[in-house]
Amino acid sequence: MKKLINDPENVVPETLAGFQAVYKDKVVVHYDSDDQPYVVRADAPVQGKVGLVSGGGSGHEPLHAGYVGKGMLDAAVPGAVFTSPTPGPILEATKAVDGGKGVLHIVKNYTGDVLNFESAAEMAELEDIEVKAIVVNDDVAVEDSTWTAGRRGVAGTVLVEKITGAAAERGDDLDACLAIAERVNANVRSMGVALTACTVPHVGKPSFDLPDDEIEIGIGIHGEPGRRREKYTNANHITDELIDPILEDLKPAAGSKVLLCVNGMGGTPESELFIVYKHAAERLEAAGLEITRSLVGNYITSLEMQGASISVLVLDDELTELWDAPVNTPAFVR
Amino acid sequence: MSKNLDTAWALAWIRGAQEAMAEHRMELIDLDREIGDGDHGENMDRGFKGAVQKLEGGANSIQDVLKAVAQTLMAKVGGAAGPLYGTAFMRMAKAAAGDSLDSQGVVAMLAAGLEGIQARGKATTGEKTMVDAWAPACEAAKAAADGGADPAAVLRAAAAAAAKGAADTIPMLATKGRASYLGERSIGHQDPGATSTAYILAVAADAAEANEAPEEAA
Numbered sequence: 001m002k003k004l005i006n007d008p009e010n011v012v013p014e015t016l017a018g019f020q021a022v023y024k025d026k027v028v029v030h031y032d033s034d035d036q037p038y039v040v041r042a043d044a045p046v047q048g049k050v051g052l053v054s055g056g057g058s059g060h061e062p063l064h065a066g067y068v069g070k071g072m073l074d075a076a077v078p079g080a081v082f083t084s085p086t087p088g089p090i091l092e093a094t095k096a097v098d099g100g101k102g103v104l105h106i107v108k109n110y111t112g113d114v115l116n117f118e119s120a121a122e123m124a125e126l127e128d129i130e131v132k133a134i135v136v137n138d139d140v141a142v143e144d145s146t147w148t149a150g151r152r153g154v155a156g157t158v159l160v161e162k163i164t165g166a167a168a169e170r171g172d173d174l175d176a177c178l179a180i181a182e183r184v185n186a187n188v189r190s191m192g193v194a195l196t197a198c199t200v201p202h203v204g205k206p207s208f209d210l211p212d213d214e215i216e217i218g219i220g221i222h223g224e225p226g227r228r229r230e231k232y233t234n235a236n237h238i239t240d241e242l243i244d245p246i247l248e249d250l251k252p253a254a255g256s257k258v259l260l261c262v263n264g265m266g267g268t269p270e271s272e273l274f275i276v277y278k279h280a281a282e283r284l285e286a287a288g289l290e291i292t293r294s295l296v297g298n299y300i301t302s303l304e305m306q307g308a309s310i311s312v313l314v315l316d317d318e319l320t321e322l323w324d325a326p327v328n329t330p331a332f333v334r
Numbered sequence: 335m336s337k338n339l340d341t342a343w344a345l346a347w348i349r350g351a352q353e354a355m356a357e358h359r360m361e362l363i364d365l366d367r368e369i370g371d372g373d374h375g376e377n378m379d380r381g382f383k384g385a386v387q388k389l390e391g392g393a394n395s396i397q398d399v400l401k402a403v404a405q406t407l408m409a410k411v412g413g414a415a416g417p418l419y420g421t422a423f424m425r426m427a428k429a430a431a432g433d434s435l436d437s438q439g440v441v442a443m444l445a446a447g448l449e450g451i452q453a454r455g456k457a458t459t460g461e462k463t464m465v466d467a468w469a470p471a472c473e474a475a476k477a478a479a480d481g482g483a484d485p486a487a488v489l490r491a492a493a494a495a496a497a498k499g500a501a502d503t504i505p506m507l508a509t510k511g512r513a514s515y516l517g518e519r520s521i522g523h524q525d526p527g528a529t530s531t532a533y534i535l536a537v538a539a540d541a542a543e544a545n546e547a548p549e550e551a552a
Binding site: 034036057079080081082083084085086087088110111112115116119141142149152200202203207208220222224227228 | 414511519
């Protein structure tokens with residue numbers, strides 16, 4: 001394993017120390033009594049505004065700490081690499097951003113994330129902070145049924161955070177923020193592919209073994225293997241493999257306006273993301289959809305994994321307006 | 335000669351669990367790499383190291399020991415394993431309220447742990463999770479205790495059933511937890527959570543047998 005780290009144990013704190021030094025005008029990194037970190041907007045709590053808290057395992061940078069700031073999240077709680085944070089720092093973050101209008105937890109649908117955020121929400125209620133939660137589950141790679149842990153939260157989370165952040169900023173109350181978050185979640189679908197695995201620092205070897213000429217379709221963002229493995233072909237063919245299940249599941253009405261997001265998993269150059277974008281856009285247009293907004297880049301990654309995910313969000317006028325609203329965070333500025 | 339379990343046993347159990355997690359860290363990581371995200375061994379190792387640290391100054395009761403473990407796992411581990419094992423140890427602490435545990439006390443403690451895991455994780459048997467080790471362990475413990483076994487033998491029966499339960503997860507299709515994302519591809523792999531449960535119960539039995547030994551010698 002060759003990585004620009006000093007000690008696998010210190011990856012998260014050293015990352016946060018550097019991050020803090022760069023963005024000291026925007027965020028403050030705190031540690032709770034058990035030495036668990038949480039990152040809070042520099043001007044928190046914003047009185048009279050719903051507080052937005054997200055979090056999850058580290059290794060998906062810039063998610064979530066990179067989205068803390070005006071117009072997006074009020075706090076982010078980074079766990080160990082690929083491991084959800086514990087309830088303690090989630091509670092502390094919730095308290096730190098409560099401006100008297102309640103706090104919305106934005107949780108990706110993984111068993112650990114849901115359990116730890118639920119525990120923190122219960123504790124926050126004991127301290128008289130009203131907490132509601134949106135569990136994001138946009139990944140069409142996973143079969144959804146009442147018998148499984150359900151679909152995972154992937155790149156759609158970034159869109160939920162941006163759009164709900166704008167709703168909170170304009171003064172929506174907790175129920176209205178939750179309704180917006182649910183609307184985004186209900187209208188977005190994502191699917192990802194890995195060309196290589198990634199290596200978690202404290203494991204020291206790739207998270208799964210993938211032969212040179214094979215790809216993994218339907219991966220999650222934790223390096224967990226996907227639903228099926230196949231021979232590598234080319235960008236257009238792979239893009240079809242991602243777009244088909246998205247359209248099949250989302251069933252957008254012809255003429256719908258959509259946001260198309262092509263997200264890099266960390267190890268894929270931007271040039272390749274644009275190649276994927278080009279074909280994905282052609283496919284959406286052929287399906288009678290109008291792409292009115294786009295997002296291409298590394299927004300929710302899986303360490304150094306090569307690969308990408310595609311997300312399609314059906315927009316309406318209000319969601320578009322919230323998407324366009326100003327935002328000022330370390331990783332997202334408009 | 336049967337001997338009830340005491341605080342020294344509980345401390346020895348947790349020290350044993352820490353050693354077992356450190357020893358099997360890579361094996362648990364590898365099992366989790368196959369069907370999960372590869373963090374289970376690391377998280378369990380970190381959690382029990384923290385628990386042993388917290389217990390360095392000793393403890394006054396079995397309940398204190400189990401509670402300290404619960405708090406550490408919940409505060410330091412994260413993931414799904416932190417809250418699930420944390421809840422299990424918290425419920426076991428509540429069930430182990432007296433000065434010592436007899437055979438039926440061990441049964442009640444294990445049952446409380448299983449109830450905690452199921453309350454949090456909403457899983458039942460056959461879904462390829464740690465419940466598939468805990469549930470048969472509880473059944474075996476009860477059968478042993480009802481048959482007159484002493485606490486160490488009750489734990490040994492539970493540990494053996496947990497090990498078998500963990501092995502029995504191999505052909506299962508995962509429908510809960512991280513492995514469920516793999517669907518059919520989860521078949522053929524042993525569940526890491528069930529595996530760590532089997533190790534933890536095995537060292538509970540080891541500690542009880544060691545606890546018993548001096549009295550038998552005397």
